[in-house]
Amino acid sequence: MSKTVKDAIETIPTDEINSISLSLVRSEILTKVIEYCKKHNSAQMSDVDLMDWDVEFANVHYTTLFDLVLSANYMNINCLLDLVCGKIADMIKGKTPGEIAKLFDIKDVSTYEEDN
Amino acid sequence: MSSSSSSSSSSSSPLSSLQQPSSSITPSNVVDIPGPSNTNNDDEFEAPSSSRQRAMNEVWLEPVVEALATQVAIDASHYHGRLSAASALAIIFQVCSTWREVSRSDLLWQRLTRRIWRRTYRLRDTWQLEYIYWHRTARNFTTGRHALVVPQYDPGDHHQALICRCLTLSDTHLACGFVDGTVRLFNLNTGAHITTFWSNHGHLFGPFSQSISGIVITNSSLVFARLDGDIYMSLINGPRPIPGPIPARRAIIGDVVNNGVLVEFAGCNRFWIGLFAGHAGGAFQIWDAQTEQRIFVGGSLTDPESVQGWHMLTELVEPVGRVRVTEREFVVACTTSRLVCFNLRNPEILLRDMGSTTGFMVSSLDISHEVFVVVERNGVGTVRRVGNFERVSRFRLRGSWLRGLLVCMNLGYVITYSSGSGLLRVWDIHEPTARLCITIAVRDDGGEQGHVHGNSMVANQTHVAISSNDSSIHLLDFSVQ
Numbered sequence: 145m146s147k148t149v150k151d152a153i154e155t156i157p158t159d160e161i162n163s164i165s166l167s168l169v170r171s172e173i174l175t176k177v178i179e180y181c182k183k184h185n186s187a188q189m190s191d192v193d194l195m196d197w198d199v200e201f202a203n204v205h206y207t208t209l210f211d212l213v214l215s216a217n218y219m220n221i222n223c224l225l226d227l228v229c230g231k232i233a234d235m236i237k238g239k240t241p242g243e244i245a246k247l248f249d250i251k252d253v254s255t256y257e258e259d260n
Numbered sequence: 261m262s263s264s265s266s267s268s269s270s271s272s273s274p275l276s277s278l279q280q281p282s283s284s285i286t287p288s289n290v291v292d293i294p295g296p297s298n299t300n301n302d303d304e305f306e307a308p309s310s311s312r313q314r315a316m317n318e319v320w321l322e323p324v325v326e327a328l329a330t331q332v333a334i335d336a337s338h339y340h341g342r343l344s345a346a347s348a349l350a351i352i353f354q355v356c357s358t359w360r361e362v363s364r365s366d367l368l369w370q371r372l373t374r375r376i377w378r379r380t381y382r383l384r385d386t387w388q389l390e391y392i393y394w395h396r397t398a399r400n401f402t403t404g405r406h407a408l409v410v411p412q413y414d415p416g417d418h419h420q421a422l423i424c425r426c427l428t429l430s431d432t433h434l435a436c437g438f439v440d441g442t443v444r445l446f447n448l449n450t451g452a453h454i455t456t457f458w459s460n461h462g463h464l465f466g467p468f469s470q471s472i473s474g475i476v477i478t479n480s481s482l483v484f485a486r487l488d489g490d491i492y493m494s495l496i497n498g499p500r501p502i503p504g505p506i507p508a509r510r511a512i513i514g515d516v517v518n519n520g521v522l523v524e525f526a527g528c529n530r531f532w533i534g535l536f537a538g539h540a541g542g543a544f545q546i547w548d549a550q551t552e553q554r555i556f557v558g559g560s561l562t563d564p565e566s567v568q569g570w571h572m573l574t575e576l577v578e579p580v581g582r583v584r585v586t587e588r589e590f591v592v593a594c595t596t597s598r599l600v601c602f603n604l605r606n607p608e609i610l611l612r613d614m615g616s617t618t619g620f621m622v623s624s625l626d627i628s629h630e631v632f633v634v635v636e637r638n639g640v641g642t643v644r645r646v647g648n649f650e651r652v653s654r655f656r657l658r659g660s661w662l663r664g665l666l667v668c669m670n671l672g673y674v675i676t677y678s679s680g681s682g683l684l685r686v687w688d689i690h691e692p693t694a695r696l697c698i699t700i701a702v703r704d705d706g707g708e709q710g711h712v713h714g715n716s717m718v719a720n721q722t723h724v725a726i727s728s729n730d731s732s733i734h735l736l737d738f739s740v741q
Binding site: 210213214217222225226229230232233234236237239240241244245250251252 | 319320321323324327328330331332335351352354355356357358
């Protein structure tokens, strides 16, 4: 399910592969990502049950949500990225641009870089 | 080409802001208010530390913002209609410069055009322009902004006495089937006549037995059928060694005596389907479009209409049934008393078989993007998903609107035409209760000769075409000019 992992497996010779580095993914987040992938690869759940499970999976603290976003992007798991982005989309529904910026405490990138 | 528009309720769109990022939002305008922000989850959004500030800024990588923008647009489209996706995107692009940059991603616009407007190929210079085109065209259906295109017959064509009974639209062509077994192809944008296909085989089983009962345009070919059961095929852009009408190749030889009347013909890339009336147990015939072999005969849908079916050969009467095919190869067909649904790959099994206490109006059945519409004789129109028959929307037509009723649909709208009054209405079917957007008077040659008595109507995402028993064909162009 992860294109990053798939590419790593396909490019590294089989007899040389002992581990795949995912340095940008924290261990507790990787655990959740693996849980997601296992659930979606399992044939045991119906589509409706899987959708319900996804809703519960994405119902986490926003810091975890952002970590999942970064991890899904880094590991190139598009369906997980869509799921967590869908959750973020729910959070910003009905908000103005200013309210969204305030919600995520976004300072415009150029301003942030100048300050630091 | 003349232009006309009708008065209607209109909605403004901030879509223009999608062409150039808004210059009114600058970094200095984004107010940084420390502390909890105005959100439903106040306990989850305490003021972040500086390390968290950096981490949150790192989240908004271009692929992430693209994915977020996509979800926001799809959500808006799902809950508030496709036109609302643009304003939702405009909000995203105004949050900060990083989010604004994503508006330049053609990959984003490609994804959005596919998901929201169901368009998989690009005709404009960029996918952003493609998205804007389909957005504005869809908006024209709600405002009534359109142009009238008059099909330009070949000067030597003696079509004045011919009645067009059948219409089909593709992205580039309008195909018109006439009672004499000919099909005329017109350029959809200019109305220019391209070619005429004719069929001249078979015995006459009545003055209308060669009348065209269905046309299918797929990729480069045009397939049409007649009431007598003949099915013809021709290439749209094939070689033309001799100027003038083109004799189409007869792919299937009809057998009226044993099969009955081919009331309606429809198809997709893979299959053709004919709805027959006249012989019990043979309502449907299905052919493999590639091998032209018949693969199924059966069905009882038109058994009660056998006698009426035979009348179609000798009298100019309304079809006793209608059949439509979806892209995913589902068939929806109806008569006045029954409506059925099945899959072309498994036609023996009816997925749905429903009746109506008041009866269905055969001329009201149409399909678009796995959704179908049908109106009952009490004026209640229902839009349902083909797969599970889940009701999507509902509308009610007044009694006077049902006279000479024609109905068709495209992505997001149902179009009704009342021949009795000459009024065309567009219904937004996004909500459970459909919203009447506009009412347009379809005038014959400037509005002084009375309204158009339609006998067939068809629509796609840019055009609506109506043919009438007075030999006229009206083509309304809602696309962005």
